[in-house]
Amino acid sequence: MACCKGCSVSGVRRRSTSPSPEQNVRAELPEPEREVYLVCALQTPQVSAEEAQLSLEELQRLVQSASGEIADALIVRLREITAGTFLTRGRVQQLKACAEAFELTGIVFDQDFSPVQVRNLTDEIGVRIIGRSELILDIFARRARTHEGKLQVELAQLQYLLPRLIGKGFVLSRLGGGIGTRGPGETKLEMDRRRIAARIAHLRHELNALRRHRDTQRKRRVRSQVLTIALIGYTNAGKSTLLRTLTQAEVHVADQLFATLDPTARKTILPDGRLAVFTDTVGFIHRLPPALLDAFKATLEEICYADLLLHVVDASSPLFEREVATTEQILADLGAGQKPILRVYNKIDRGLSEAAAERLRSSEEEAVAISALYKVGILDLLNAITRITSPNRQRIRLSIPYERCDLLGQLYAKATVEKIAYENAAIEVEAIADLQGLGSAFSPYVVREQSKPTSSE
Known part of the structure; x- marks a missing residue:
């Protein structure tokens, strides 16, 4: 280990003019x-x-x-x-x-x-x-904004702290300030083992209630057949920027680790007319603390229920291979390793790392290269999402008799209706749908099946 660098303190030039009232007020404020x-x-x-x-x-x-x-x-x-x-x-x-x-x-x-x-x-x-885990916990404490996010961070902090209460006053006596002492759980760090364990149980109870609420929302989306797509990947890979580009939504974007902690869901319309909900998830990192993975398990479960995972990777990163491997390992730990995945090589405006370029050339996996910041390759990405999530959808024409107009509600729920005309003899409909998914009730009314739409249609 080399010796530390030398340091020096430079002088401050003082003005000869008298300080203004504003300067006097600032001078009275304590320096951070x-x-x-x-x-x-x-x-x-x-x-x-x-x-x-x-x-x-x-x-x-x-x-x-x-x-x-x-x-x-x-x-x-x-x-x-x-x-x-x-x-x-x-x-x-x-x-x-x-x-x-x-x-x-x-x-x-x-x-x-x-x-x-x-x-x-x-x-x-x-x-x-x-330690590294304590540092990451501190960053999560800074980023938590929602009630659920704060509960999860506090749970992770307490789970990390509990086994470290090895002596009377140890650890607790050193919590004066700085990294590792902030966040929604900081007032709880003076609890003894029994009170911390009780608080952990209470937090788990609250998070389970929020989990049930999320389950209800998920079931509602499933019933309405809304396509759900989760953006996953290493921290600072550009997931939030991509979400903003895809949905034109105002979401927090920053060039820093763990800028997004609380999950954000926004909707958009795919090229084939279907509604899709994109969910931005917390970023992963190498050697993610187990306490955090456990505390955020309820939030990360959204990944397991998504129809498609967009694995956003920083294609310019020198750590490309490690970041991809870390994400794949965490997905496996969550039980989502077999989900359909579309690899999204982001930040191509910064140039591709050697590892990313080689993987793009040699891999047979489904992948798209984009720049979310400069909106390069976004149409290719949307077309790829459409192709992967609707392999059996095709354009069809239906002639539905008026006595079966009850089918229209099912049709709007299961298909993308492009055109409808109420003629004298029947209701004429043009739609994009999966015939098998529509069910046998529609079979007698199919007039003509056209070829599967291409991206240019």
């Missing part, structure tokens, strides 16, 4: 407390130099997403692991020197330590020790 962190990736014998570097870069982005100021970023190489502190004595002393030089708020690691190791490192170095 700086949160300065050292970011460390651990390279053990099982971790390659490339993996450690990639982990360090992602960890820096996570700290920035938590509004932390990064004093320095280091790769700490370890030939052996010490049980009490994980790090060797020499590494601990080097980190202590960095903490004193930079007046650090804490040190963030890409590793989750045991409670005993955290306590020992804190005592040795003298600053807060933050």
Whole structure:
């Protein structure tokens, strides 16, 4: 581990003019407390130099997403692991020197330590020790906006905290401020084990009630045969930007990790006239904390019930392969690994990474390359969605006698009615439908079956 970079404080030039009243008011306001962190990736014998570097870069982005100021970023190489502190004595002393030089708020690691190791490192170095899971939990706490989102974050925080209450006052005594101490659950962190367990049970009860409500909404969509499409993928792959482009809806978009936490559903009309509901889901990340995956399981269940998954990937990312593999693994863990998937290679305006370009050339999977930001390839994407979700739909003509006008309600529910005319002898209808899905009641009234519509029709 190299020594930390040097630092200096530059002077501030003062104006000779008298301060304005506004400046006086600002001067009286307390300066926001700086949160300065050292970011460390651990390279053990099982971790390659490339993996450690990639982990360090992602960890820096996570700290920035938590509004932390990064004093320095280091790769700490370890030939052996010490049980009490994980790090060797020499590494601990080097980190202590960095903490004193930079007046650090804490040190963030890409590793989750045991409670005993955290306590020992804190005592040795003298600053807060933050693991990767605690950092991600903090970001989720910042992003939660809805009631359900806040409940889920609090549940994840408490599940993470409960096994770490290993001694009287430990962990609890260090919750002064900074990364890992914010969020809807922060006032609950002083509970003892019994009260935390009771709070967890209460949160699960509330989330189960919300889950039942969501089940009711889902069943209503199924009855009305509304197509549901879930946008999934690694965090910051561009899912929210794509949702806004597809539906022209006002949704929050930001170039940061976990900008979207609460699920967002918006509807649009597909090229064949069908109504589709697109749902934006929380982004995934490598080594997603189990507590978060468990707490957000109810929300992520929407993925399992979707008719189609749009796997949005950042085609420009140097971590392309790892991000794709992470998403596929989480889908498998959720039981959604066999769902129909359309791979969407986003951000092609930034250029394709070598891995993405090779996969596009060689893979036989269904895929579309787009730029959601600049609306490139969106029509190709919509046509692909239409083709995948309606393989048996075709344009048909029906001549329905007036005594069977009761069929019109079923027709509007099951097909896309393009034209209807009330003639003297019968009701003439042109529609796009799956004949088998319509049922035998319509068979006697089919006048002519036309070829399946193409994307240009």
